[in-house]
Amino acid sequence: MKIIDARGRGCPEPVLMTKRALKEYDSFEVIVNEHVAKENISRLLTKSDKKFHVIEENNEFKVIIEK
Amino acid sequence: MNTKKGMIIAGSIVGILAALSVKLGNPGNMGICVACFIRDIAGSFGFHGVEKLYFIRPEIIGFILGAFAIAKSSKELHVTGGSAPFVRFFLGIFVMIGALVFLGCPLRMVLRLAGGDLNAILGILGFTAGIILGSEFLKKGFTLGRTYNQNVSNGYVFPIFGVVLLALLLIRPSFIGLNAKHAPIIYTLFVGLIVGVVAQKSRLCMVGGIRDAYLIQDFTLLIGFIAIIISAFIMNNLLGLFNLGFVNQPAAHTEGLWNFLGMFIAGYGSLLLGGCPLRQTILAAQGNVDSAITFMGLLVGAAISHNFGLAGSGAGVGINGKISIVIAFMFITYIAITNSSEIFSKN
Numbered sequence: 138m139k140i141i142d143a144r145g146r147g148c149p150e151p152v153l154m155t156k157r158a159l160k161e162y163d164s165f166e167v168i169v170n171e172h173v174a175k176e177n178i179s180r181l182l183t184k185s186d187k188k189f190h191v192i193e194e195n196n197e198f199k200v201i202i203e204k
Numbered sequence: 205m206n207t208k209k210g211m212i213i214a215g216s217i218v219g220i221l222a223a224l225s226v227k228l229g230n231p232g233n234m235g236i237c238v239a240c241f242i243r244d245i246a247g248s249f250g251f252h253g254v255e256k257l258y259f260i261r262p263e264i265i266g267f268i269l270g271a272f273a274i275a276k277s278s279k280e281l282h283v284t285g286g287s288a289p290f291v292r293f294f295l296g297i298f299v300m301i302g303a304l305v306f307l308g309c310p311l312r313m314v315l316r317l318a319g320g321d322l323n324a325i326l327g328i329l330g331f332t333a334g335i336i337l338g339s340e341f342l343k344k345g346f347t348l349g350r351t352y353n354q355n356v357s358n359g360y361v362f363p364i365f366g367v368v369l370l371a372l373l374l375i376r377p378s379f380i381g382l383n384a385k386h387a388p389i390i391y392t393l394f395v396g397l398i399v400g401v402v403a404q405k406s407r408l409c410m411v412g413g414i415r416d417a418y419l420i421q422d423f424t425l426l427i428g429f430i431a432i433i434i435s436a437f438i439m440n441n442l443l444g445l446f447n448l449g450f451v452n453q454p455a456a457h458t459e460g461l462w463n464f465l466g467m468f469i470a471g472y473g474s475l476l477l478g479g480c481p482l483r484q485t486i487l488a489a490q491g492n493v494d495s496a497i498t499f500m501g502l503l504v505g506a507a508i509s510h511n512f513g514l515a516g517s518g519a520g521v522g523i524n525g526k527i528s529i530v531i532a533f534m535f536i537t538y539i540a541i542t543n544s545s546e547i548f549s550k551n
Contacts, residue, residue: 145284145350147478148412152420153342170353172280173407181420196282 139165163204214406215431223439228387232454233319237312238481239303243506252510258381260373266396268366271404275490283359284351285493296501298532302469304515310410318436320448330464334471345545359491409483462521
């Protein structure tokens, strides 16, 4: 699965990276390490009617977008 | 609280407390102004010579300590840095120069409008234009690069700076100037703490509001922006502080072009930084060392603004201030172009 590494990126870059990836891939994973980035990506995906789930491990968040 | 309802509550708290601050003694339409308050701190240290602008503003202390405490207790203290810190320092300087040509940070800009100061409309238009221009660079891949984790101890330096400010304010050593008009310290410290907590939880950001609406059609942050205007507008009317018009507004001038351009620079620079001066202060308190450097850039920018006669005043904007806006535009555009991957290839 395509992995988008958005760790350490300031606002709004993780959201823009996710938005770009949505155009290219049906399913992919975004890794972030800030709560705010996870929340903003979740909001974008909810608004875009995408199925996704979030896994938290070692203070990082994996947002997994499914087809 | 990063929801529409949370933003309405957050914005309303900020608007109500800000109006009350003016009633209790803060300068007109200056319930909260991150740029002005940082400028006053620079003055109190003797970094500039305008004596009536000397004060260690308790609001800033409150923002830092409130945001730090809530981030620490909710495990959001995340110590990172290393995303072009020197560039951020200079962007901080120029954002401050732009804000002081207008006379206010983005937050005071909306509070000025809520107080009836119609000059703020020009500021809001310029601010929006600056954010849209910066957003176009984001679309072209603009980034100052990623941050990396740092030792947790590094994240305590900025909150300790806040504690030192508080100590200086309470001890009042003779080398600290404290001449500016202000509401009672116990009240403004309380305002700072509450706004610090609310802004950390809600991610309230003036730049983010317009940016997200423009770039991703997400209006969450913009709702906070509007809630501040409406709540402060209502409070100003209840407290008899509302005064509609362009002339005779407190700490303001009527040069529309320079009100527009001052906030254009503030919006453009803040967009590249990823947030307005309030947001930078909150991020610095929760461990973002780059934002702490940006805060120091704002402090230095305030000193430069007043030492070189760049800042606006009731009389308007002088030639030095106008030249500084042109230089700011060239610098910010240079950073924007050279850090956009689709314009400048990385290798």
